[in-house]
Amino acid sequence: MSPTEYMAPTTPSRQWKHKDLLSIRTLEPWEIDLIHDTASAFKEINSRAIKKVPALRGKTVVNLFVEPSTRTRASFELAANRLSADVISLESSSSSFKKGETLKDTGLNLQALNADFMVMRHSCAGAAQFLAERLRTGIINAGDGAHEHPSQALLDTFTIRERLGRDLKGLKIAICGDIMFSRVARSNIWALLKLGADVTLVGPSTLVPPVFKKLGVNISHKLEDILPEAHVIMLLRIQHERQRQALFPSLGEYVSLFGLTAARFRKCRPDVVIMHPGPINRGVEIDSELADGVNSVILEQVTNGMAVRMAILYLLSGGQPLHVAPGAPLAPHITSPAS
């Protein structure tokens, strides 16, 4: 059964047209909307007792994680499983990488096994595009170096929409942390700008260099300044390994300047949305109680992540747009096989 047979095509809506999902920068705003709308429908399915639909039955999804990952991999694996795809996951510890096989050869071999999609995490920026240009297989970028992490930005913007019940136009959104090396920051910058938000990057001047202004965002090196107005604060994981030691002196100093503490939280709007892509460092980027507080949507991000990834796989496989009428139950026409 093809997806179109059991999911009724709806009112004319523009169709997803890319073989791959490599970056947010190259997407149109309506394409982000399309993924969000489709994710809404899948989120409803995820809340049912029986969570599986046959949309990708007979398709093969390979999770190619050349850089280790736990939550993104688990999220994509579950998403593909719930769409009834056959899923295999390869990790960086797999033998082919250790034996020095090139990325191109790894990709060609997986394609020769008739993989329909590869979900790819890699430490090198551009690695997903590299494979996408050389394979027929659809490539989903699950993070490439410091370049992009499109599904994270899609789930983050989906979560903001859902929590605030409105579009993002004019919302003031702060992204705080290690911007320079963050693919999450880059994908979110593009997504938020395309959806009309007003974005401010916050962090030490070494991790938030002036060049980012050219992307169309504001820059601040004082967290207090942006707190009273921010509708959303996205915190990024901060690390202090060797690569960062010339960039800021210590985690302690970082916390004193940029940690979202209870004292700083009191300066925020009461309805501020606090986000974090995880894994969080409790007591570093954010005070522990705030991470668990009512303003935090950190776990909703995780839940929404799977729906968004189901939507990505569904649309890339040629699935028709799923229409969700405002106010109506989400995607009533989607019937899971067991219901």
Added chain:
Amino acid sequence: MMKLAPRDPSLVSTYDRKLGTRSWALTGGRVIDPANRRDEIGEVYVRDGKIVAEIPVNESVEVIDCSGLIVCPGLIDLHVHLREPGQGSKETVATGTRAAAAGGFSTIVAMPNTKPVADGPNTIAWLRQRIAETAIVNVYTTGCISQNMAGEALAPIGSLKQAGVVAITDDGKCIQNNELMRRALEYAQMFDLPLLDHCQDYALSEGGVMNEGYWSTVLGLQGWPAIAEEVIVGRNALLAELTGGTVHCQHLSSAGSVRLVREAMQRGVKISAEVMPHHLALTDESIAGYDTNFKMNPPLRTKRDIAALLEGVADGTIEILGSDHAPHATYEKEVEFSEAPFGILGLETELSLFVKTLIEPGVISWAKMIEKLTINPAKLLRLDKGTLSPGADADITLIDPAREWVVDKEKFQSKSRNTPFHGWELKGKAVATVVAGEFVFSC
């Protein structure tokens, strides 16, 4: 068969097929010989592989009509990677010199970052034998500044000189230790050897794969900032001034470097600089598709840098043009951008790209450009080359300034294909290359 070069101890190979007493005349062309301030429609005479002022009247002369062509001294590229010994899958002396001939270059200078590196007389001797056996243009050798090109201890520079090198360089690497650099400049003066430096501060460029700026930010690639080059250019100027040594800054890429070289030259420091076509023709925006054929070291920079480089070429700050011909096998380049080796092919597109970037926009004249491709590099390296003076070796390049062509990497003489210029429509091309009176290329 090995042939030792008899005339010039530093000349590794002269293409000297048996010439007999054949004489010929190139007539009707625009003769541009910057060393002799000659730029006129006129004749060039060749006899027994040498340029001569005239041919005796009773001797038969073959006349070659060069109407519409530029007749100039054989072009010199002082910055070429021939990859031998050790990396013959990328390029060989045979293929690299054929690429040179096809690009109009009758003389090239081989960089020493081979495998093993050319840091001693044995490697130079091996390479000179290889050149004698397989080269079709003149090839001069260079030796390392430091042992193993490790930047820690001086290489045997005196022995390298005796083995025939024309310069010392750790090209591809840069000596970070300022004390060692100072002593190298002092020591090399005993042998009248210029020092060619690849200017790159490692701490400032660690992990860098492209210019630091808007595009590195968007693409998430580690930046290699212009300041990492400029800091070393500044250091070199200071050390050259202190020691009185000659330092030549290779492949300038940034506006700040041009300014530093200009200021040092004005103070009378023995400093010079070269620029490559890709740094004039392309910016870092080219990397937006992560194509590794746009990855080289130093990296492509910005329009502002190009403007400053052009100004430097125009006002004489940049005296020399080169290619940094850096062949890599396709499989080596076809990897993740940050994993790919630095470098692109140069020899077969170099002249036409300089025409496009320097002649067509009116930055400099043909005579000035040819000067920077002939007598200027010859002077820096003390080569008896780069002129059409009577008595000189008959190394001649014929250029058709109107010839239009499309770059097709599959037709390259080079063993490699790593060019970002495939498919470019260019105008102005070498149509013949003559080495010691013999045509080694014509089209």
